[in-house]
Amino acid sequence: MRYAIITGASRGLGEAIAKRMLQEQIAVVSVSRTENEEIRKLAVEKGLFYQHYSCNLSLEKEVQEVFMEIAHCIYQKNPHEIYLFNNAGVIEPIETVGNLDQTPIIRNIQVNLIAPILITNIFLKKGGQTGTTVHAINITSGAAVRSIEGWSVYCSAKAGLNMFTQTAALEQAEMKTNNKIIAYSPGIMDTKMQETIRSSSKEAFKELEKFLDYKEENKLLKAEVVANALIDLVLNGSAESGKVYHVSDLIK
Numbered sequence: 001m002r003y004a005i006i007t008g009a010s011r012g013l014g015e016a017i018a019k020r021m022l023q024e025q026i027a028v029v030s031v032s033r034t035e036n037e038e039i040r041k042l043a044v045e046k047g048l049f050y051q052h053y054s055c056n057l058s059l060e061k062e063v064q065e066v067f068m069e070i071a072h073c074i075y076q077k078n079p080h081e082i083y084l085f086n087n088a089g090v091i092e093p094i095e096t097v098g099n100l101d102q103t104p105i106i107r108n109i110q111v112n113l114i115a116p117i118l119i120t121n122i123f124l125k126k127g128g129q130t131g132t133t134v135h136a137i138n139i140t141s142g143a144a145v146r147s148i149e150g151w152s153v154y155c156s157a158k159a160g161l162n163m164f165t166q167t168a169a170l171e172q173a174e175m176k177t178n179n180k181i182i183a184y185s186p187g188i189m190d191t192k193m194q195e196t197i198r199s200s201s202k203e204a205f206k207e208l209e210k211f212l213d214y215k216e217e218n219k220l221l222k223a224e225v226v227a228n229a230l231i232d233l234v235l236n237g238s239a240e241s242g243k244v245y246h247v248s249d250l251i252k
């Protein structure tokens with residue numbers, strides 16, 4: 001059996017990934033603070049294993065406890081392959097440096113960078129003790145490679161996630177494992193994160209007008225389209241470990 005563990009599956013890109021994985025007959029473990037009932041219903045309809053774990057990814061202790069439990073539960077089932085989607089993310093704080101509050105800075109780095117590192121570490125460790133192949137997919141952003149004024153914390157976290165992906169992939173190649181670790185930059189999608197961006201202030205976010213126009217001019221990608229391009233890549237076996245893919249490489 002194949003299993004997908006998806007953080008942030010309650011909405012947006014994570015929800016679209018979860019639904020597509022179920023369509024592919026892959027069991028789903030969803031992790032976020034709230035549960036998406038549609039995913040549960042789809043899993044029941046398809047007769048597939050599905051479990052939701054409530055977890056606040058900004059709390060390190062909760063991440064360790066919940067993911068140790070998930071890993072224990074999944075590895076007990078002798079999975080053939082595990083697809084680990086580190087998808088949950090937060091954009092806030094949107095503010096210039098010097099005007100940032102401490103708590104949102106820490107929360108951003110915890111959710112966007114520290115949680116994916118902790119979770120990947122747990123799954124690669126367990127995978128090393130079994131014959132399971134782990135495919136880790138880290139959802140990054142164009143902001144990892146482009147400085148965006150007002151997004152210093154988010155840019156830094158996503159840049160860190162790209163480097164973590166590339167370094168872990170090198171290590172896995174050196175150890176000659178079958179595990180793959182990639183990053184995927186989804187472009188600008190019509191999700192709640194974009195609503196948050198559009199509700200920020202011009203003083204805090206210099207490019208606000210441009211992002212308002214993206215919505216106005218219908219330029220936002222649908223999460224389903226972005227998820228499908230990623231899942232096609234991951235399931236057709238052609239993904240190159242260590243690579244940072246951009247949605248525009250996959251959708252022409």
Ligand SMILES: NC(=O)c1ccc[n+]([C@@H]2O[C@H](COP(=O)([O-])OP(=O)(O)OC[C@H]3O[C@@H](n4cnc5c(N)ncnc54)[C@H](OP(=O)(O)O)[C@@H]3O)[C@@H](O)[C@H]2O)c1
Nearest residue numbers: 008010012013032033034056057088089188189191192193
């Ligand atoms: N939207 C874009 O244009 C865009 C562009 C580039 C990159 N991305 C990246 O794509 C990924 C998905 O974003 P999206 O647009 O789908 O965002 P979204 O609609 O805001 O969804 C974010 C998801 O992350 C989860 N999450 C947030 N904070 C959490 C926490 N503390 N603990 C547990 N789960 C948490 C949320 O679940 P709960 O609230 O239920 O916990 C939700 O399921 C993110 O990594 C984002 O950085 C998005």
